[in-house]
Amino acid sequence: MKFLEENQVALDVEATSPEDAIRVAGKLLVEAGAVEEGYVDAMVASFQKNGPYFVLAPMIALPHARPEDGVHEASVSFVRLKNAVIFGNKANDPVQFVFALGASSSDEHLQILQKLMVLLSDQENIQQLAELTSYQELNEMIRGK
Secondary structure (H helix, E strand, C coil): CCEHHHEEEEEEECCCCHHHHHHHHHHHHHCCCEEEEHHHHHHHHHHHHHCCCCCCCCCCCCEEHHHHHHCCEEEEEECCCCCHHHHHHHCCCCEEEEEEEEECHHHHHHHHHHHHHHHCCCCCHHHHHHHCCCCHHHHHHHCCC
8 A cells, every 4th residue: 555655745736726636646646656547537537527525624635536447556645735726615625635545445445544534633633734844744744643
């Protein structure tokens, strides 16, 4: 499982739309070899078809697609947007943190979500995500949990 490894994290990324934000986060998974290019298109298509159902908490989006859309390995990338983007979820907009998920089975999907929930259920961690200046700080935060 590739969970927020250094090459899967980008801070203060410019994105002007939800699609941009999803593509940036998805590209990190492609570059890590965890998913195929088509998986990123599938995440964007899912958003366009189903709306912002994956904006699960204030400021946090967890875009994903189906395993058969091109997942090679369970993975999570993280993008902190320089400027928050409106995804269309009144309760949780605007989004600043995008965690793209790739899972090749429902078991993996649950494992990934569990790891993310541990990280994101702590309000102090959310604050730290906003203030990170390096991957090392994120890594320490993950390892500390």
